[in-house]
Amino acid sequence: MSVILEARGVDKRFGGVAAVERLSFCVDAGELVGLIGPNGAGKTTVFNLVTGVHRPTAGEILHRGTRISGCDPTAIARRGIARTFQNIRLFPSLTVLEHILVAQACRATVRATQFWPFRTAGERERRRQALAVLDGVGLSARRDEAATHLPYGAQRRLEIARALATGPELLLLDEPAAGLNDTETADLRRLLDALRAQGYTILLVEHDMKLVMQVCSRILVLNFGRLIASGPPAQVRSDPGVIDAYLGVAH
Amino acid sequence: MNVYYEGVLASMGINILLALSAYAMLATDRLSLGNAGFMAIGAYVSSFLTVELGWNLYPALAAGACAAAVTGALVGLPVLRLQGIYFVMGTLAFGEVVRTFFQNFEPTGGAYGMRGMSGTSLEMIAAFVAVFVLLFLAFEVSRAGRAAYAVRDDDQAARSIGINVTGARLLALVSGALIAGIAGALFAHYALYIESGNFNFLVSANAVLFVILGGMQTFWGAVLGAVIFTLLPEALRFLADWRLSAYGALLVALMVLRPEGLLTRTFLIRLWRARSGRDAA
Amino acid sequence: MLGQQLVNGITLGSTYALIAIGYTLVLGVLKKLNIAHGELFMVGAFAGIALAALGAPLPVNLAAAFAVAGLVAVAVERVCFHPLRHASFLSPMLTTIAFGILLQNVATQMFGSEPSRFPHSAEPQQFAIGSLSISAVQIAILATAFTLMFGLDLLVRRTRWGIALRATSDDPETAAQHGVHPSRITITTFFVSGALAGVAGVLTTLVYSQVTPLIGIRQGLIGMVAIVIGGLGNLRGAMIGGLALGLIETMNDAYFYAGYRDFVIFSVFFAFLIFKPEGLFPAQAGR
Ligand SMILES: Nc1ncnc2c1ncn2[C@@H]1O[C@H](COP(=O)(O)OP(=O)(O)O)[C@@H](O)[C@H]1O
Ligand SMILES: [Mg+2]
Numbered sequence: 001m002s003v004i005l006e007a008r009g010v011d012k013r014f015g016g017v018a019a020v021e022r023l024s025f026c027v028d029a030g031e032l033v034g035l036i037g038p039n040g041a042g043k044t045t046v047f048n049l050v051t052g053v054h055r056p057t058a059g060e061i062l063h064r065g066t067r068i069s070g071c072d073p074t075a076i077a078r079r080g081i082a083r084t085f086q087n088i089r090l091f092p093s094l095t096v097l098e099h100i101l102v103a104q105a106c107r108a109t110v111r112a113t114q115f116w117p118f119r120t121a122g123e124r125e126r127r128r129q130a131l132a133v134l135d136g137v138g139l140s141a142r143r144d145e146a147a148t149h150l151p152y153g154a155q156r157r158l159e160i161a162r163a164l165a166t167g168p169e170l171l172l173l174d175e176p177a178a179g180l181n182d183t184e185t186a187d188l189r190r191l192l193d194a195l196r197a198q199g200y201t202i203l204l205v206e207h208d209m210k211l212v213m214q215v216c217s218r219i220l221v222l223n224f225g226r227l228i229a230s231g232p233p234a235q236v237r238s239d240p241g242v243i244d245a246y247l248g249v250a251h
Numbered sequence: 252m253n254v255y256y257e258g259v260l261a262s263m264g265i266n267i268l269l270a271l272s273a274y275a276m277l278a279t280d281r282l283s284l285g286n287a288g289f290m291a292i293g294a295y296v297s298s299f300l301t302v303e304l305g306w307n308l309y310p311a312l313a314a315g316a317c318a319a320a321v322t323g324a325l326v327g328l329p330v331l332r333l334q335g336i337y338f339v340m341g342t343l344a345f346g347e348v349v350r351t352f353f354q355n356f357e358p359t360g361g362a363y364g365m366r367g368m369s370g371t372s373l374e375m376i377a378a379f380v381a382v383f384v385l386l387f388l389a390f391e392v393s394r395a396g397r398a399a400y401a402v403r404d405d406d407q408a409a410r411s412i413g414i415n416v417t418g419a420r421l422l423a424l425v426s427g428a429l430i431a432g433i434a435g436a437l438f439a440h441y442a443l444y445i446e447s448g449n450f451n452f453l454v455s456a457n458a459v460l461f462v463i464l465g466g467m468q469t470f471w472g473a474v475l476g477a478v479i480f481t482l483l484p485e486a487l488r489f490l491a492d493w494r495l496s497a498y499g500a501l502l503v504a505l506m507v508l509r510p511e512g513l514l515t516r517t518f519l520i521r522l523w524r525a526r527s528g529r530d531a532a
Numbered sequence: 533m534l535g536q537q538l539v540n541g542i543t544l545g546s547t548y549a550l551i552a553i554g555y556t557l558v559l560g561v562l563k564k565l566n567i568a569h570g571e572l573f574m575v576g577a578f579a580g581i582a583l584a585a586l587g588a589p590l591p592v593n594l595a596a597a598f599a600v601a602g603l604v605a606v607a608v609e610r611v612c613f614h615p616l617r618h619a620s621f622l623s624p625m626l627t628t629i630a631f632g633i634l635l636q637n638v639a640t641q642m643f644g645s646e647p648s649r650f651p652h653s654a655e656p657q658q659f660a661i662g663s664l665s666i667s668a669v670q671i672a673i674l675a676t677a678f679t680l681m682f683g684l685d686l687l688v689r690r691t692r693w694g695i696a697l698r699a700t701s702d703d704p705e706t707a708a709q710h711g712v713h714p715s716r717i718t719i720t721t722f723f724v725s726g727a728l729a730g731v732a733g734v735l736t737t738l739v740y741s742q743v744t745p746l747i748g749i750r751q752g753l754i755g756m757v758a759i760v761i762g763g764l765g766n767l768r769g770a771m772i773g774g775l776a777l778g779l780i781e782t783m784n785d786a787y788f789y790a791g792y793r794d795f796v797i798f799s800v801f802f803a804f805l806i807f808k809p810e811g812l813f814p815a816q817a818g819r
Binding site: 282329330333335336337339340341343344345347348351352354355362451452453456459460463492493495496498499500502503506507510 | 559563564565567611612615616619621622623625626627629630631633634635636637638640641749753756757760764791792794795798799801802805806809
C-alpha cells in the first residue's frame with residue numbers, strides 16, 4: 001500500500017512546553033486511523049503541524065513522499081489535505097451552500113474566472129456538485145441558511161462537507177463527535193463508513209472511544225506529546241501503558 | 252447648479268471613493284489608517300504631470316492611480332506580515348511617511364503646496380463612482396467575493412480550504428491603493444490647490460469611519476456612510492460654530508450605539524427577499 | 533555643542549516619554565490603542581494656559597493639567613472603551629478617533645484655532661554648567677518629567693495598584709477572579725495615562741510657548757512612535773523610546789535639516805514596524 005502521510009521524528013515546542021516530541025507515524029492510502037490521547041496530549045498540535053499552521057521545531061512531515069512541513073496551509077490544502085477544527089470554525093457571513101462553493105475553489109486551475117460575476121455553465125455545474133456534497137451530509141435542505149444559525153450537529157457536518165468540497169484525499173477530523181447527541185453520533189458513524197468506502201484516507205481525533213474502536217482500522221495513542229502505543233483497536237485497548245495514561249488523568 | 256451644492260456633491264463623490272478604498276481592505280479584515288498616503292501619491296503624481304509636464308488630465312490620472320497601486324504592491328507584502336495593532340500602526344506610519352515626504356519634496360511644491368491643476372468636473376467624479384460601484388457589485392457576487400468574505404470571517408479556516416489569504420489581502424490592498432490614488436487625482440484637479448496637510452491621518456481615519464458607521468458587511472455600507480457623513484456637517488450648519496463638535500459627538504455616539512454600522516447584510520437580504528416575494532419566514 | 537544638544541534632546545524626549553507611558557499603560561491593561569491620547573496632551577496644555585491666564589503659578593498649572601487631562605481620559609474610557617469592552621480592539625480604537633475629533637473641535641471653539649500661549653512664558657534665566665547652558669524652564673521640565681517617570685515606575689513595581697495593574701495586563705480574567713476589580717484598574721490607568729500626557733502638554737508648551745487645538749495629532753503619533761521603538765507593552769521601553777525620539781529630533785534639527793524632522797521620525801517608525809516590530813526591548817524580556 002502507498003503511504004499518504006508520514007511524520008519523521010517531529011518535535012514541536014511552544015516556549016518551554018513540548019507539545020509534540022519525536023513523533024513518527026505513517027498513514028496508508030484508504031486507512032481510517034484514530035489519534036487518541038488525554039486532553040493536552042498534542043493531538044490538535046499534530047493536525048496543526050500537518051496542515052502547516054505550525055512549523056515543526058524538528059523533524060519533517062511528508063505527503064506522498066514530498067516534504068510538506070514548512071509549506072503554508074494554503075499550499076497544503078491544495079495538495080489534497082483537508083481538515084475540520086475542534087472548535088467549529090464556520091464563516092458567519094456565508095450561507096450553507098456558499099461554504100461549499102467557496103471551498104470548491106481549492107481545486108480550480110484557472111483562477112482568473114473567479115472575478116466573473118455571472119452564472120456561467122461552469123458555475124451551474126459547480127452548484128450541482130456542491131448540492132451533491134451537501135446531500136452527502138444531509139444538509140441540502142438548509143442550503144440557504146446562515147451557517148452559524150444551524151444546530152450544533154449540523155455545523156459539525158457542514159465543516160466536514162466544506163473539507164470534502166476541497167477535493168481532498170486525506171481528511172483530518174478533530175473531535176467531530178464532540179457535543180453530539182447519540183443520534184447525531186450514529187449519523188456521524190455512518191458518514192465515516194461511507195467516506196471510507198469512497199476511498200478517503202482519514203485521520204480521526206476523537207474522545208468517544210466507542211466510536212473510535214468501531215470505525216478505526218488502526219489507532220495511535222499520544223500522551224504528553226509522545227506516541228505511547230499504536231496498533232489495531234483490540235491491541236491498543238488492552239495496552240497497559242494506554243490504560244495508565246487514561247486513568248492517570250482525571251477525565 | 253448652485254456652486255455650494257456642487258461642492259458638496261463633489262466631496263461626497265470623493266468621499267465615496269475613499270470609503271470604497273478603505274472598504275476594499277476591511278473586506279479582508281485589515282484596517283488601514285494610511286490610505287491618505289495613497290491618495291497623496293495619486294494627487295501629487297497626477298498634478299505634477301498636468302502642471303509641470305502639460306499632460307492631459309486622463310493619462311495623468313491613470314498614471315497617478317498606477318503610482319499609488321504600485322506603491323501599494325511594494326509596501327503591501329511587508330506591511331501585511333503585521334497583525335492586529337501592528338498592521339494598523341504600519342499603515343498609519345506609511346501614510347505619515349508619504350505626507351511628510353511631500354511636505355519636503357520641492358518638485359511638487361514642498362511646504363508651499365501645488366496649484367494650477369484643473370479639469371475635474373462633477374460628472375467625472377460621478378462617472379468614477381458609478382464605475383467602482385459596478386465593479387464592487389460584480390465582485391461581491393463573484394467567487395472571489397465569496398472568498399474575501401471567508402478571509403474576513405476566519406483567515407485560518409480560509410487557508411485550510413486552500414484560499415490564498417495573503418494573495419487576497421494583497422489584491423485588496425492594491426485595489427484600495429488604486430482607488431485612493433484616483434480619489435486623490437480627482438481631488439487635486441477639483442480643489443485646484445493641494446498641500447501635504449490635505450492628506451493627513453484624519454483623512455484616512457474618516458474613510459474608515461465612513462465604512463464602519465455605514466456598515467462593513469457589504470460595500471453599500473461604505474457608500475451609505477460616505478453619503479451620510481458628508482451631508483451631516485452640512486445639515487448641522489444651524490449649529491453654526493459648534494457643528495463640527497456636534498459632528499464628532501454624533502460619530503462617537505453611533506460608534507458606541509451601533510458598532511455593526513447602519514447597513515447590515517441581513518437587512519439587505521431581507522430587503523431583497525421582500526422585493527422578490529420570497530420572504531415567507 | 534553635542535553636549536548642549538544632548539541636554540536639549542533629553543528635555544524634549546522626557547516630555548515624549550510622558551506621552552508614551554500613557555499609551556503603554558492603556559495598551560498593557562486593555563491591549564487596545566487610545567488614538568485620542570494625543571488630544572489629552574492638548575487638553576492639558578489648554579488647561580494649564582487657562583489657569584496661567586488667571587495668574588496661577590506653574591505648579592498650579594501643572595496640577596490643573598494633571599487633573600483635567602486625567603479626567604478627560606477617564607471620560608474617554610467610559611465613553612469609548614467601557615461600552616465596547618467585548619468588541620475587537622478596532623471598535624474602541626475608531627471611537628477614540630471620533631472622540632479626538634470632538635475634543636479638537638471643542639478646543640477650537642473655546643480657544644480659537646490660532647496658537648495660544650502662556651502669558652509670561654520662557655523666563656530668560658539661564659544657568660551655565662561648564663560649556664553647557666540650561667534654562668530654568670528646562671530644569672523644571674526635566675525635574676517634573678523624571679520625578680513622574682520614577683514615581684510611576686515605583687508605583688507599578690511596588691504598590692498594590694501596580695501589582696493589580698501588572699496582573700490585569702498579564703491575564704485579566706485570572707486577575708479578576710483573584711479580587712482585582714478590572715473596572716477600577718482600567719479607570720485609574722486611564723487617569724494616570726491622561727494626567728501624564730496633560731503634564732507633558734504644559735511642559736512642552738513652556739518650551740515652544742504655543743499650542744493649537746490640532747497639536748495633539750502630532751504629539752499622539754510621536755508617543756506611538758516612542759512605544760514602538762521601546763517595544764509595545766514595556767513601560768521602561770516607552771520611557772527610553774521617548775528619550776531616544778527627543779534625541780533624534782534634536783540631532784536632526786542641529787545637524788540635518790529641521791524641515792525633515794517629521795519625515796525622519798515617521799521613517800524610523802515605519803522602519804521599526806517592518807524590520808523590528810518587537811522594538812528594542814521586547815515586552816517578555818523583563819518588564
Ligand atoms: N499555539 C499554541 N501556543 C502555545 N501552546 C500551545 C499552542 N497549541 C497548543 N499548545 C499546548 O500544547 C499542548 C498540546 O495541546 P493540544 O495539541 O491542543 O492538545 P489536544 O488536542 O491533544 O488536547 C498543550 O499543553 C497546549 O497548551
Ligand atoms: Mg485538541
